[in-house]
Amino acid sequence: MKAEAFTSCKATQAMIEKTTREGVTTVFHRVQEKKTCPFGSGGTCCRLCYMGPCRVKDDGQDAGVCGATAETIAARNFCRMIAAGAAAHSDHAREVALVLLAAARGEAPGFEIKDEEKLWAVAQDLGIDPVGKNKNRLAEEVALKVLAEFGQQEGEISFIRRAPQKRQEVWQKLGIIPRGIDREIVEMLHRTHMGVDQEYVHLLLHGMRTALADGWGGSMIATELQDILFGTPVPIRAKVNLGVLKPDHVNIIVHGHEPLLPELILLAVKDEELLAQARAVGAKGINVAGICCTANEILMRKGVPVAGSVLQQELAIATGAVEAMVVDVQCIMQGLGQVARCYHTELFTTSSRARLPGVTHLEFDHHRGLEVAKEIVRRAIARFPQRRKVEIPAEEMDLIAGFSHETIKYILGGRFRASYRPLNDNIINGRIRGVAAVVGCSNPRVRFGDLHATLVRELIANDVLVLVTGCAAINCAKEGLLIPEAAEMAGSGLREVCEAVGMPPVLHCGSCVDNSRLLMAATEIVKEGGLGEDISEVPLCGCAPEWMSEKAIAIGQYFVASGVTVGFGVAFPTTGSAKLSEFVFGGMNEYVGAHWFHEPDPVAMARTIIAHIDAKRKALGIDV
Ligand code: CUV
Numbered sequence: 001m002k003a004e005a006f007t008s009c010k011a012t013q014a015m016i017e018k019t020t021r022e023g024v025t026t027v028f029h030r031v032q033e034k035k036t037c038p039f040g041s042g043g044t045c046c047r048l049c050y051m052g053p054c055r056v057k058d059d060g061q062d063a064g065v066c067g068a069t070a071e072t073i074a075a076r077n078f079c080r081m082i083a084a085g086a087a088a089h090s091d092h093a094r095e096v097a098l099v100l101l102a103a104a105r106g107e108a109p110g111f112e113i114k115d116e117e118k119l120w121a122v123a124q125d126l127g128i129d130p131v132g133k134n135k136n137r138l139a140e141e142v143a144l145k146v147l148a149e150f151g152q153q154e155g156e157i158s159f160i161r162r163a164p165q166k167r168q169e170v171w172q173k174l175g176i177i178p179r180g181i182d183r184e185i186v187e188m189l190h191r192t193h194m195g196v197d198q199e200y201v202h203l204l205l206h207g208m209r210t211a212l213a214d215g216w217g218g219s220m221i222a223t224e225l226q227d228i229l230f231g232t233p234v235p236i237r238a239k240v241n242l243g244v245l246k247p248d249h250v251n252i253i254v255h256g257h258e259p260l261l262p263e264l265i266l267l268a269v270k271d272e273e274l275l276a277q278a279r280a281v282g283a284k285g286i287n288v289a290g291i292c293c294t295a296n297e298i299l300m301r302k303g304v305p306v307a308g309s310v311l312q313q314e315l316a317i318a319t320g321a322v323e324a325m326v327v328d329v330q331c332i333m334q335g336l337g338q339v340a341r342c343y344h345t346e347l348f349t350t351s352s353r354a355r356l357p358g359v360t361h362l363e364f365d366h367h368r369g370l371e372v373a374k375e376i377v378r379r380a381i382a383r384f385p386q387r388r389k390v391e392i393p394a395e396e397m398d399l400i401a402g403f404s405h406e407t408i409k410y411i412l413g414g415r416f417r418a419s420y421r422p423l424n425d426n427i428i429n430g431r432i433r434g435v436a437a438v439v440g441c442s443n444p445r446v447r448f449g450d451l452h453a454t455l456v457r458e459l460i461a462n463d464v465l466v467l468v469t470g471c472a473a474i475n476c477a478k479e480g481l482l483i484p485e486a487a488e489m490a491g492s493g494l495r496e497v498c499e500a501v502g503m504p505p506v507l508h509c510g511s512c513v514d515n516s517r518l519l520m521a522a523t524e525i526v527k528e529g530g531l532g533e534d535i536s537e538v539p540l541c542g543c544a545p546e547w548m549s550e551k552a553i554a555i556g557q558y559f560v561a562s563g564v565t566v567g568f569g570v571a572f573p574t575t576g577s578a579k580l581s582e583f584v585f586g587g588m589n590e591y592v593g594a595h596w597f598h599e600p601d602p603v604a605m606a607r608t609i610i611a612h613i614d615a616k617r618k619a620l621g622i623d624v
């Protein structure tokens, strides 16, 4: 097996080779054995009832046993992906809201209200008057209001009102403003049950409503409440790639999505008693590093090193230097269990919602979260003397993270007159051509990391300011794109702007739920003025070149519904139906002023993004 075929990342290559040598199976080994199914891939395999399952050809004749056509089947499948993605982000948000509530009531030791400024802003946007309330009372009201919005049956979810007025009118006209977060997800599952909604545009309109309940609902709640609990990110330096694992320290990896327990583990590793225990077994200290979105969360706020993105989870254990890996929800590969058994690593599942067969389950209960955190650290220390087959790749790279939409304001506008004015002015005068969001996963079906890096290099060379989140951010960081020196790779205009303020041309905006920060950044640009009255008028584009998860589809759809055109690489789940593809790749534009596109080649994707940005500039009369 040629490791270079999978990625340009040297650390990853070395670990693919190590696992191959040691007879350990990883995602890179399994992907070679599994062929994709063309019907499933294009969206026209229906298994919604047992008159089928039915695989339907897109020839205008063929249909499932119930008569469902290719476009109906593909639309239902697509909408179910949106519902699952929205459910994942929103259930994460629910957990954070419950912890905020408990923290406010003094029932969650280790958690407290850290960011009162954010608490006030969020309270006001939820229609709560913060005046005269102490932080705990206010946080309690915020948590209760947010929790009520999950089960709300009528009306509108609150954060929708943060969007530009014109965008709200678009949604109003289409009747797609989310009423309650859970309601839209449930209705999506109902509508896609056998024999309910069978008209693809009608299905997709509710798909948009469900996606909006994620972007301006669940995901935004997760981001905002996490900022209240742990602080709103500001620029911070850190390191990334498997080289952050330390040969002489106890290494603990936190992986998954909810930063709740990881924040407590960061507290626990400062405990003198535990540090003494670590020294007693011969370690110099305890090192915590992250994988996936948990990594992004604690990187953004604490500068905790990132061991890698989604495709490096098994490889991190294969270094032989990880004493414990702690996982919660989402993007956790079942293969981890098998890999952990080949080394000395203790793998812990910690969420009440997720277990892996044969893996230690130590449940995170926020009433006694700190005890759980300490127990994990203690058990990690006990594993240190059992290390064998250790080989830590040398690769590590510097990065700067912490670009919340509030930070972007300060960075460009200055402490005293923080605003988006300078960004807007630089877009108007053409120094910055436009803004691209590069987000989403990594996928072993494409040369991982490469697509992100190639695409982003091309974008910044053409003066496009790039905002990154999720595994895309981690991959770009590994390539050295998230340091100020990367401005040397940028076009002269973008380079000038970056050098003036000392920022990288690629800004790390956080985890996947933090894509909600990008919605807010887009809204700030509109509200600042001079670049149109709606998000759909701004020279903006989104993309996920290496996507794989249902969450990515939910994110893509809420961007599109919010007026941002979005490109996806790899394969696209509507291509099995020409009619549905025509709608998502074009027709949607008439509804929301934005659409999807599918482009597996990163250079071609960059060209499409730049052409899209240029068209928006032209429409605004600012083409230079
Ligand atoms: Ni939530 S969703 S692989 S960790 S970005 Fe990474 Fe990000 Fe995709 Fe998962």
Ligand code: SF4
Pocket: 046, 047, 048, 049, 050, 051, 052, 053, 054, 063, 064, 065, 066, 067, 068, 073, 194, 195
């Ligand atoms: Fe086949 Fe229709 Fe049942 Fe789907 S819902 S499996 S197309 S019969």
